[in-house]
Amino acid sequence: MEIIKSLTVPNDRKILLIVLDGLGGLPKDGKTELETARTPNLDNLTKRSTLGLTIPVSYGITPGSVPGHLALFGYDPIKYPVGRGVIEALGVGLSIHPEDLCIRGNFATIKNGIIIDRRAGRIPTEENRRLCELLQSNIRRISNTKIIIHPSEGHRFAIVMRGQGLSPEISESDPLRNGEAPREIKPLKDQAKRTAEIVRELEERALELLRTEKRANYILLRGYSKFPSLEPMSTRYRIDPACIAIYPCYRGIGKLVGMEILQANTWEEEIEALKSSFNDFDFFYLHFKETDTKGEDGDFEGKVELIEKFDRLLEEILKIKFNVIAIGSDHSTPALLKSHSWHPSPFLLYSEYVRSDGIEKFGERSCRKGGLGVFPAIQVMPLLLAHSLKLKKFGA
Amino acid sequence: MEIIKSLTVPNDRKILLIVLDGLGGLPKDGKTELETARTPNLDNLTKRSTLGLTIPVSYGITPGSVPGHLALFGYDPIKYPVGRGVIEALGVGLSIHPEDLCIRGNFATIKNGIIIDRRAGRIPTEENRRLCELLQSNIRRISNTKIIIHPSEGHRFAIVMRGQGLSPEISESDPLRNGEAPREIKPLKDQAKRTAEIVRELEERALELLRTEKRANYILLRGYSKFPSLEPMSTRYRIDPACIAIYPCYRGIGKLVGMEILQANTWEEEIEALKSSFNDFDFFYLHFKETDTKGEDGDFEGKVELIEKFDRLLEEILKIKFNVIAIGSDHSTPALLKSHSWHPSPFLLYSEYVRSDGIEKFGERSCRKGGLGVFPAIQVMPLLLAHSLKLKKFGA
Numbered sequence: 166m167e168i169i170k171s172l173t174v175p176n177d178r179k180i181l182l183i184v185l186d187g188l189g190g191l192p193k194d195g196k197t198e199l200e201t202a203r204t205p206n207l208d209n210l211t212k213r214s215t216l217g218l219t220i221p222v223s224y225g226i227t228p229g230s231v232p233g234h235l236a237l238f239g240y241d242p243i244k245y246p247v248g249r250g251v252i253e254a255l256g257v258g259l260s261i262h263p264e265d266l267c268i269r270g271n272f273a274t275i276k277n278g279i280i281i282d283r284r285a286g287r288i289p290t291e292e293n294r295r296l297c298e299l300l301q302s303n304i305r306r307i308s309n310t311k312i313i314i315h316p317s318e319g320h321r322f323a324i325v326m327r328g329q330g331l332s333p334e335i336s337e338s339d340p341l342r343n344g345e346a347p348r349e350i351k352p353l354k355d356q357a358k359r360t361a362e363i364v365r366e367l368e369e370r371a372l373e374l375l376r377t378e379k380r381a382n383y384i385l386l387r388g389y390s391k392f393p394s395l396e397p398m399s400t401r402y403r404i405d406p407a408c409i410a411i412y413p414c415y416r417g418i419g420k421l422v423g424m425e426i427l428q429a430n431t432w433e434e435e436i437e438a439l440k441s442s443f444n445d446f447d448f449f450y451l452h453f454k455e456t457d458t459k460g461e462d463g464d465f466e467g468k469v470e471l472i473e474k475f476d477r478l479l480e481e482i483l484k485i486k487f488n489v490i491a492i493g494s495d496h497s498t499p500a501l502l503k504s505h506s507w508h509p510s511p512f513l514l515y516s517e518y519v520r521s522d523g524i525e526k527f528g529e530r531s532c533r534k535g536g537l538g539v540f541p542a543i544q545v546m547p548l549l550l551a552h553s554l555k556l557k558k559f560g561a
Numbered sequence: 562m563e564i565i566k567s568l569t570v571p572n573d574r575k576i577l578l579i580v581l582d583g584l585g586g587l588p589k590d591g592k593t594e595l596e597t598a599r600t601p602n603l604d605n606l607t608k609r610s611t612l613g614l615t616i617p618v619s620y621g622i623t624p625g626s627v628p629g630h631l632a633l634f635g636y637d638p639i640k641y642p643v644g645r646g647v648i649e650a651l652g653v654g655l656s657i658h659p660e661d662l663c664i665r666g667n668f669a670t671i672k673n674g675i676i677i678d679r680r681a682g683r684i685p686t687e688e689n690r691r692l693c694e695l696l697q698s699n700i701r702r703i704s705n706t707k708i709i710i711h712p713s714e715g716h717r718f719a720i721v722m723r724g725q726g727l728s729p730e731i732s733e734s735d736p737l738r739n740g741e742a743p744r745e746i747k748p749l750k751d752q753a754k755r756t757a758e759i760v761r762e763l764e765e766r767a768l769e770l771l772r773t774e775k776r777a778n779y780i781l782l783r784g785y786s787k788f789p790s791l792e793p794m795s796t797r798y799r800i801d802p803a804c805i806a807i808y809p810c811y812r813g814i815g816k817l818v819g820m821e822i823l824q825a826n827t828w829e830e831e832i833e834a835l836k837s838s839f840n841d842f843d844f845f846y847l848h849f850k851e852t853d854t855k856g857e858d859g860d861f862e863g864k865v866e867l868i869e870k871f872d873r874l875l876e877e878i879l880k881i882k883f884n885v886i887a888i889g890s891d892h893s894t895p896a897l898l899k900s901h902s903w904h905p906s907p908f909l910l911y912s913e914y915v916r917s918d919g920i921e922k923f924g925e926r927s928c929r930k931g932g933l934g935v936f937p938a939i940q941v942m943p944l945l946l947a948h949s950l951k952l953k954k955f956g957a
């Protein structure tokens with residue numbers, strides 16, 4: 166990637182990277198979700214494109230959304246692991262600064278010093294909100310460190326600590342099973358002493374506030390992490406990148422690689438945002454989440470329908486004159502598995518400078534026959550830059 | 562591989578890795594050995610599988626059996642080089658402990674202090690056995706080190722030295738050409754001084770015993786090596802692995818990656834062992850040697866016939882309900898070359914979670930069209946684990 170950086174030359178050409186989350190699938194009655202969907206606009210683009218299959222992280226590895234996206238943006242997901250606390254904070258829509266320490270919290274039930282329910286009876290999200298408000302309104306700052314507490318789903322919440330010199334090298338209080346005492350939070354390295362003190366004070370004050378609660382009378386903390394310091398895409402690739410995504414996690418990832426975040430709440434609004442900001446950026450990451458959700462639900466037909474819905478919207482997208490269009494995914498989410506999977510993701514690349522494969526239909530098996538072959542997702546960015554003539558010659 | 566290890570989750574799903582040694586070939590009259598063979602059972606499985614070509618070590622590199630197998634088992638053969646002494650000892654069926662020093666020996670003919678035949682006139686194996694028995698019965702132990710001497714083919718034999726602090730860092734006595742004096746065995750590093758003394762004493766005592774021999778009146782020693790310390794597959798992948806192989810070398814490799822070795826002396830017995838131990842393990846390495854032997858002999862038709870024999874046995878194998886079946890090879894052995902070769906090996910992967918390629922025939926050129934692409938053999942294990950759902954998600 167250092168070589169890619171040394172070759173970048175900015176120009177006015179516009180790149181669109183469309184991520185259909187969890188697009189790749191597995192066959193049911195011989196065809197995958199994508200192969201089953203009727204996609205005339207996609208097929209039309211396919212004929213003029215070159216295809217391939219992207220391996221998100223490595224052979225056999227099922228990636229989470231964050232590593233899957235980091236790879237697509239050209240950042241090695243193994244070199245930049247992202248901790249649980251960061252994921253939780255991104256997921257609830259908190260913005261994270263490079264120095265922030267992120268923590269994943271659980272409400273729990275304690276009795277006579279023993280954790281009897283690590284999930285506090287899976288309290289409803291409503292109760293979670295009330296409790297987080299109680300904590301946040303009473304705990305705003307500890308020893309020059311700003312404390313941000315935000316509810317997540319069920320019994321889970323996120324904490325972002327904003328201050329100087331915070332370290333993730335402290336031990337977790339969560340014993341990870343019921344019937345045990347919570348663990349003492351201790352520094353694992355000398356430079357984490359002050360952080361451990363702050364987190365212990367946070368814990369004490371929270372427990373005092375929760376003392377009279379029936380179920381959620383304890384908090385368990387784990388997943389201490391900072392977001393890996395990533396060179397922004399603007400300096401790395403000399404592009405102006407924009408992120409169009411509805412879900413907080415994806416907006417968070419976009420922010421952390423230096424994208425400008427555009428507002429949208431529906432797929433249609435995402436396309437409006439793309440149109441209206443076309444002149445302001447030269448790289449657009451356009452994220453559609455629900456293909457993944459349907460896969461996670463095991464809803465084969467639902468995923469097919471969403472792919473078909475995307476196909477109708479694609480007609481609108483193609484009216485905007487991008488020089489380079491890529492359609493791919495952060496990982497596969499086959500309805501058959503009801504989860505993310507390790508299978509390579511179908512990938513399409515259109516530009517006036519591709520050797521089009523002449524393939525008639527966009528699908529997992531047809532992508533296998535494409536000119537890009539089976540290749541690592543981390544090579545997507547170099548390909549997009551090259552096809553928009555943003556990379557000069559290497560060597561003489 | 563550290564990441565793979567961190568993601569493993571044990572379960573009851575059963576994996577079968579079939580290695581047809583030296584399977585890959587080169588065309589004669591347009592078709593390779595595998596493409597020529599009539600393989601109805603294999604073709605039937607092929608239609609429901611995904612295919613690819615594995616590169617054993619790297620482009621253009623012809624592997625020996627040991628590196629070829631280490632790669633299939635997920636151990637980088639470049640990181641774990643295995644010396645000649647170890648190969649010889651494995652080949653004759655000696656068991657090797659991690660601290661053992663292995664040596665490859667040649668019987669040779671010396672006259673007036675000059676080696677006149679490094680191979681002692683290629684003495685018959687029978688004579689080799691008699692000489693090794695003579696040496697072994699007189700030399701059992703030198704300075705607390707146990708000495709194991711075992712005949713190999715022709716003029717070659719293996720020595721395993723079992724003791725504390727043995728080092729392979731000593732010089733070889735073999736001058737590697739006739740007409741020169743044998744070299745003195747010297748330590749190459751300080752910590753090898755004692756080893757050099759022991760080996761020199763072994764040499765002296767052997768020469769005294771061989772003094773009256775006409776041809777084999779000298780021994781040349783080389784290929785000092787220890788087996789690289791390999792983390793067992795059971796801890797690396799959290800599986801219970803079994804090895805079903807007839808030839809000592811392959812049983813030896815299996816043993817050194819921590820497999821349980823099952824007894825078999827014919828292909829049919831191998832399949833019986835597979836059946837009878839199905840409930841005791843969740844990973845089976847099933848090795849068929851003779852496809853390689855026929856390739857080495859340059860016997861194209863013989864190799865075709867053995868592939869067809871395997872196909873008939875495959876019907877029996879498929880009656881056992883494995884969740885994941887892979888069929889591949891440690892390297893190619895084209896009859897045209899009469900030797901191992903660098904060509905990628907055909908590879909088939911069956912599970913209920915593959916995107917089957919719908920290819921009709923298992924062959925080198927058809928595998929090139931498969932969904933797995935051309936990929937490093939070291940990625941076979943991650944793929945097998947993933948398809949048996951033994952790897953959890955990476956990142957969130």
